[in-house]
Amino acid sequence: MSDFEQIEDYLGLSPAQARGGATELVQEYVDQGYHPIFLTGRTYWYAKDTRQWLGEYLGVPHFTLRHSMSNRTGIFRVAEYKTNELDRFIDNGVDFFRAYGNASTDIEAYQAAGFADEDIYIVGRNAGDGGTQPIDEEHFWDHLYDLVYPETPHSGCL
DSSP, rough: OOOOOOOOHHTTSOOOOOOOTHHHHHHHHHTTTTOOOOEEEEEEGGGGHHHHHHHHHHHSSEEEEESSSSSHHHHSHHHHHHHHHHHHHHHTTOOOEEEEEESSSHHHHHTTTTOGGGGGGESTTTTTGGGGGGEEEESSSSHIIIHHHHHHOOOOOO
């Protein structure tokens, strides 16, 4: 979902739509025992609507959501904020399997937190930037059928 769609959704003008295959992508990871973590630079006042949207449009019953606590951070220090949050997860023993995003700040944060480029998947206009793995279409269908279904090992959890 783009920032513009988020604002339209927040104002009640038009519900944001998930990219094609996003629901199935997240569900496959959940089915394999992974716990989704969503990290956004959007400020805390979007949290309630973001949680509702993730539950409604992605159908994810349990997930972790982190959002910035100030507009200044959410606008001017997004990559730094995301990196700090990722580092905090890692310091607390979270072992990330794959990382997804669409923004240049996602790429910057994942790389700064030590993610290997082959485990960073970027969709949209920044696809493949910085040596990351491109999801060339505006949807996840090809990625889901080419990589996720055939090559995702069970997490060992559950």
